[in-house]
Amino acid sequence: xxxxxxxxxxxxxxxxxxxxxxxxxxxxxxxxxxxxxxxxxxxxxxxxxxxxxxxxxxxxxxxxxxxxxxx
Amino acid sequence: xxxxxxxxxxxxxxxxxxxxxxxxxxxxxxxxxxxxxxxxxxxxxxxxxxxxxxxxxxxxxxxxxxxxxxxxxxxxxxxxxxxxxxxxxxxxxxxxxxxxxxxxxxxxxxxxxxxxxxxxxxxxxxxxxxxxxxxxxxxxxxxxxxxxxxxxxxxxxxxxxxxxxxxxxxxxxxxxxxxxxxxxxxxxxxxxxxxxxxxxxxxxxxxxxxxxxxxxxxxxxxxxxxxxxxxxxxxxxxxxxxxxxxxxxxx
Numbered sequence: 001x002x003x004x005x006x007x008x009x010x011x012x013x014x015x016x017x018x019x020x021x022x023x024x025x026x027x028x029x030x031x032x033x034x035x036x037x038x039x040x041x042x043x044x045x046x047x048x049x050x051x052x053x054x055x056x057x058x059x060x061x062x063x064x065x066x067x068x069x070x071x
Numbered sequence: 072x073x074x075x076x077x078x079x080x081x082x083x084x085x086x087x088x089x090x091x092x093x094x095x096x097x098x099x100x101x102x103x104x105x106x107x108x109x110x111x112x113x114x115x116x117x118x119x120x121x122x123x124x125x126x127x128x129x130x131x132x133x134x135x136x137x138x139x140x141x142x143x144x145x146x147x148x149x150x151x152x153x154x155x156x157x158x159x160x161x162x163x164x165x166x167x168x169x170x171x172x173x174x175x176x177x178x179x180x181x182x183x184x185x186x187x188x189x190x191x192x193x194x195x196x197x198x199x200x201x202x203x204x205x206x207x208x209x210x211x212x213x214x215x216x217x218x219x220x221x222x223x224x225x226x227x228x229x230x231x232x233x234x235x236x237x238x239x240x241x242x243x244x245x246x247x248x249x250x251x252x253x254x255x256x257x258x259x260x261x262x263x264x265x266x267x268x269x270x271x272x273x274x275x276x277x278x279x280x281x282x283x284x285x286x287x288x289x290x291x292x293x294x295x296x297x298x299x300x301x302x303x304x305x306x307x308x309x310x311x312x313x314x315x316x317x318x319x320x321x322x
Contacts, residue, residue, distance in 0.1 A: 010212045014219065015154040021161060025153050029280055036284040046286045050277050050298065054305055057157055057273075061164050065313045068170050 021060045028052035080233045082295050083224040086271040087237035090220045093264050094213040095245040096256050097179070101209035103249065104183035109202035117206025125214040136226050145227045146283025149276050152223050156272025163266035164306050169315035174261050180254075220272070227279050228292075266306060274298035 016022045032049045036042065106114035136144065165171045183205065190201055217238050225234030248256060277298050281288060288294040 017158045022154055029150055033284055042286045045284050046281050049281050053277055061161055061309050065170050
C-alpha cells in the first residue's frame with residue numbers, strides 16, 4: 001500500500017511541485033485556448049503561450065527566492 | 072519509414088537522452104545500494120519486475136495514443152510537458168542559484184545503504200523482499216518519468232522510435248559506466264543536465280500546446296531552438312541575478 005501511495009505521489013509530483021507555478025501554467029493555457037476559440041489570430045495565441053510561460057517562470061523563481069530570503 | 076529531418080528528430084532524441092540520463096543515474100544509485108548491501112539477486116529481481124511493469128504500461132498505452140486525435144494529443148502532451156519542464160527548470164535555476172541544495176548521488180547511496188543495513192540489523196526475515204522492493208520502486212518511479220518523456224517528445228510527430236533510442240542510449244551509457252566504476256555516479260553534472268532538459272521540455276511544451284491550439288509556428292520545427300534559447304537565456308539571467316553568496320548558502 002505504501003508503495004502504491006508513493007507511486008501515486010510520485011506521478012502527481014512529476015507535474016506539480018510548486019502549486020502556484022502549476023496553476024499559473026494552467027491559467028496561461030486556458031487563456032490561450034480561449035483566445036484560439038474566439039479569435040482568428042493564431043499568432044496572438046503563440047505570443048500569450050510563450051510569453052506567459054516565461055513571465056510565470058520568472059515571477060515564480062523571484063518570489064521563491066524572496067520568500068526564502070525573508071525566512 | 073518516412074525520412075525525417077535532423078532538426079525535427081535531434082531535439083527529441085537529445086531531450087530523451089539527457090532526461091533519461093538523469094533518471095537512470097538516480098535509479099542506478101538505489102539498485103547499486105541494494106546490490107551492495109543485500110546482494111545482486113534482489114536487486115536484479117526488483118529491477119526486472121519494474122522493467123516488466125514499465126513494458127506492460129507502454130504496450131497497453133502505446134496503441135491507445137493512435138486513437139487520440141492528433142491536435143488533442145499535441146495539446147495534452149504539450150500541457151503536461153509545460154508542467155513537467157517548467158518544474159524541472161525552476162528547480163534547476165533555484166539549485167544553481169544556491170537556494171535549494173544540489174541532489175547528491177553519494178548521499179542518496181549512503182541513505183539507502185543505511186536504511187537497508189538498519190533493516191538487516193533488525194534481522195527481519197523478509198529482508199530480500201524489502202531490498203527487492205526498494206529496487207523495484209526506484210526503477211518504476213524513475214522509469215515512469217523516462218516513459219513519459221519519450222512519449223511526450225516523440226508522440227506528437229511520429230518520433231517515438233528515435234526518442235526511444237535516445238533513452239536506450241542513456242540506459243546503456245549509465246549501465247556501462249556503472250559497471251566499470253561500481254559506485255554511485257556522483258560526478259554526473261546532474262543539475263546542469265536538469266537545467267538543459269528543463270529548457271528543452273519547456274520549449275517542446277510551448278510548441279506542442281501551440282500546435283494543439285492550431286498555431287502555425289513561423290519557421291516550423293526550427294522555432295523549437297528559438298524557444299529553447301529564450302528559456303536558456305532567462306534561466307541564466309535568473310541564476311546570475313539571484314545567486315546567493317557562497318557563505319550565506321553554506322549557512
